[in-house]
Amino acid sequence: MKKILFVTLSAVFIIGQVFVCCASAASQSPIKMGAILHMTGENAILGPGLKAALEYRIEQFGGQVAGRKLELIIEDDATNPTISVDKARKLVEQDKVDVVLGPVHGAAAPAVSNFLTASKTVHFPFMPKSIRILGFGGGNIFLPLGTLRSLGYYLGLYAYDKLGYRTATAALEDFVSGQEFVGGAIDAFQSKGGKVIQTQPIKPGTLDFSPNIAAMNQADTVFFWFTPVLSQRFVSQYYAAGKTMPLVIPNCTVLFPKSLKEIGEKSIGIVGSGPYTSLIDTPLNKTYVQNFMKKYNSVHGGRYQRGHSVDTVRRSGKSYGRRHVFGKDHRSSEKSQG
Numbered sequence: 001m002k003k004i005l006f007v008t009l010s011a012v013f014i015i016g017q018v019f020v021c022c023a024s025a026a027s028q029s030p031i032k033m034g035a036i037l038h039m040t041g042e043n044a045i046l047g048p049g050l051k052a053a054l055e056y057r058i059e060q061f062g063g064q065v066a067g068r069k070l071e072l073i074i075e076d077d078a079t080n081p082t083i084s085v086d087k088a089r090k091l092v093e094q095d096k097v098d099v100v101l102g103p104v105h106g107a108a109a110p111a112v113s114n115f116l117t118a119s120k121t122v123h124f125p126f127m128p129k130s131i132r133i134l135g136f137g138g139g140n141i142f143l144p145l146g147t148l149r150s151l152g153y154y155l156g157l158y159a160y161d162k163l164g165y166r167t168a169t170a171a172l173e174d175f176v177s178g179q180e181f182v183g184g185a186i187d188a189f190q191s192k193g194g195k196v197i198q199t200q201p202i203k204p205g206t207l208d209f210s211p212n213i214a215a216m217n218q219a220d221t222v223f224f225w226f227t228p229v230l231s232q233r234f235v236s237q238y239y240a241a242g243k244t245m246p247l248v249i250p251n252c253t254v255l256f257p258k259s260l261k262e263i264g265e266k267s268i269g270i271v272g273s274g275p276y277t278s279l280i281d282t283p284l285n286k287t288y289v290q291n292f293m294k295k296y297n298s299v300h301g302g303r304y305q306r307g308h309s310v311d312t313v314r315r316s317g318k319s320y321g322r323r324h325v326f327g328k329d330h331r332s333s334e335k336s337q338g
Helices: 009-022 047-060 081-093 108-119 131-136 148-161 176-191 210-214 228-240 257-263 283-296 328-336
Strands: 031-037 068-076 099-101 122-124 167-173 195-202 221-225 247-249 271-273 323-325
Touching (some): 068 081, 167 176, 210 228, 228 257
Parallel strands (some): 099 122
């Protein structure tokens, strides 16, 4: 079966921003870009796809811009914030990079931003991040894909206005990403008059969600968010416990098609928001997706397992940004790629 392509929009967009920042320099020395990726550790599923997207985008530019060679230096942080900072230090002090890209992880990215404040090295974290990152004060940090809270906020509005929910219970991984993704949804939901009757912050790395699931109060819906491995674990255990409250997830990119396939038909109907889908119907996006698939289709599936699970879901409206429902298009997409 062919692998479904997950285009990493953050990598593609950020590369373009790097060119804007660096291309005007008078020097003809290479533009050095350091990328901190999760090639190993808890979020190892993310690294290979990001690496492929970065390399592909550079290739599209012919490996250079404004006559300057583009040099990409990859570092693996093992999904560990302490190692992330060590890798950032190496990139700045030894490799003398012009810009640092990444990492993805919500705790690692702020740690890197904080470190880079002193050197004022240009920093583009992957994916939306907490707006608090900008408070480090170096003036060198850019969030081209927005903030965590904003991605959750519009989903909260959608849950109230379009889905008709009036009460919610919430479960989230207790660190900055979980707090702000779900926090944004809660803020919007409550601003419309919705009531959040319960919020359960859950320790990162949790294996057994059964106590939390058992403790859930009945509501119209469940707002939730966890990192990729934990998201699949939570959803699987939720349905195994016989729960039927509809699930709503800000940043549904953590639920990969592989995860949805393993969860099975019960995943149909989960509603989520995401910053990108390869189903965007524009000539530019279609060309990009087709060329990317052509280049990487024969490569091991790990290359595709980073990106946006919204590739396998359908768009569900326009006025609230991009929201996605896991449903019939998830099944037909897998079939069409087989």
